[in-house]
Amino acid sequence: MRSLFLFPIIWHLALAASVRSIFLFKDVMKSNTTALKTSGFNTLIMFGLGILSNGDIMYYSNTPGNQDVRVGSGGVYVGSDALAQKVRSLKTGETGVTRLEISRNAQNVRNLIMTPGPEPETPFSVAFGRMLGQIGYKYTIAPYTNAQFWLNVKNQLNQGLKEQNWLLDRVYLQCYDGEAYNNPPEWQTFLGLKVVPLIWVINDVKPVYGATAAQARTRLTQWHPQSTLAGGGYWNDYDIEKMGLSYRDYCNVLTSIFP
Numbered sequence: 359m360r361s362l363f364l365f366p367i368i369w370h371l372a373l374a375a376s377v378r379s380i381f382l383f384k385d386v387m388k389s390n391t392t393a394l395k396t397s398g399f400n401t402l403i404m405f406g407l408g409i410l411s412n413g414d415i416m417y418y419s420n421t422p423g424n425q426d427v428r429v430g431s432g433g434v435y436v437g438s439d440a441l442a443q444k445v446r447s448l449k450t451g452e453t454g455v456t457r458l459e460i461s462r463n464a465q466n467v468r469n470l471i472m473t474p475g476p477e478p479e480t481p482f483s484v485a486f487g488r489m490l491g492q493i494g495y496k497y498t499i500a501p502y503t504n505a506q507f508w509l510n511v512k513n514q515l516n517q518g519l520k521e522q523n524w525l526l527d528r529v530y531l532q533c534y535d536g537e538a539y540n541n542p543p544e545w546q547t548f549l550g551l552k553v554v555p556l557i558w559v560i561n562d563v564k565p566v567y568g569a570t571a572a573q574a575r576t577r578l579t580q581w582h583p584q585s586t587l588a589g590g591g592y593w594n595d596y597d598i599e600k601m602g603l604s605y606r607d608y609c610n611v612l613t614s615i616f617p
């Protein structure tokens with residue numbers, strides 16, 4: 359958190375609104391961030407951050423023509439000014455975005471957290487979440503299976519905290535690929551926390567799991583009346599641009615169901 363004074367304001371806004379999110383799989387230096395900021399999304403989730411075995415942080419481009427860059431080393435930002443400005447711009451200027459999340463790989467985090475390590479039976483996700491909480495961040499998860507494990511993590515991270523202070527304050531649920539049959543209302547009941555189902559947009563990687571905006575609407579409107587969802591989200595911006603789809607069409611679905 360950059361500013362202690364800004365934080366409560368951003369947080370109230372975030373709490374009031376339903377979640378309308380999209381994963382930024384495409385390199386933010388290449389994607390149409392104007393469209394991402396102005397189509398109605400309020401949460402962007404940057405994908406491709408990877409933690410190396412020494413704790414350095416890479417931003418993997420995942421985008422033809424762009425290179426992977428080291429953005430963190432020795433505890434400080436070492437990426438370019440252009441990238442820093444681009445990321446900052448997501449929540450500034452003309453934008454509907456009130457929350458930016460960073461998604462990262464797990465393996466090296468597990469190793470780093472476990473050496474020397476927290477108390478033996480604390481899952482590393484709990485240790486990592488607590489560390490993030492200490493520096494002012496929230497922690498979110500995007501499970502697709504193993505609900506009992508995540509219930510445990512959630513219970514430990516939020517133990518003793520009032521709802522507005524929950525450290526694990528959001529759950530995204532993968533409802534595509536092998537997880538296409540995940541049922542968000544069931545997960546909500548099990549976890550005791552509202553979830554944000556994720557739907558994969560039309561794509562040429564696994565076309566069978568791609569949903570048009572109309573298909574996304576159908577799925578979300580089937581789940582939502584069963585139990586109020588926290589919002590909805592998409593995997594991912596790279597496919598939207600590659601397949602010539604419309605950010606606005608997809609986001610309008612979210613805006614109409616989760617105003």
Ligand SMILES: *[C@@H]1O[C@H](CO)[C@@H](O)[C@H](O)[C@H]1NC(C)=O
Pocket residue numbers: 390392393
């Ligand atoms: C980016 O999105 C904006 C707003 O939707 C659009 O006007 C513009 O043409 C797009 N830019 C590119 C390079 O596609």
